[in-house]
Amino acid sequence: MPDGDIITYFEDGEWKSKVAGSSRAAHVGGTKAEQTAVGRQMAQDRHAEHEIRNRNGQIGAKNSYGNDPRRSRG
Structure with missing residues (x-):
């Protein structure tokens, strides 16, 4: 996940919620x-992506609030 995106x-x-790349929530x-x-x-x-993880740490959902579309292969 790129720095600046949000992880819950x-x-x-x-x-907790934090900015990706930060060590603290x-x-x-x-x-x-x-x-x-x-x-x-x-x-x-x-205007970033929001990644929401489940209790076990797996990604449960992702939502983007800007800079679409992401140019990633996959």
């Missing part, structure tokens, strides 16, 4: 739905 994930018993706490809403707003503000 579960770690140490809490839901920008927001911590709440339910998955609440933290997903925080991450969505962060991604919209940055």
Whole structure:
């Protein structure tokens, strides 16, 4: 995931959202739905992609809020 995109994930018993490339979460706490809403707003503000992971760390969903289409092979 490119630096600047947003990741919402579960770690140490809490839901968190952070900017990819950062070592620390920008927001911590709440339910998955609440933290997903925080991450969505962060991604919209940055015109970035938002990756939402499940409790086990697997990607559950991705949403893009700008810079479409991504030019990636796959």
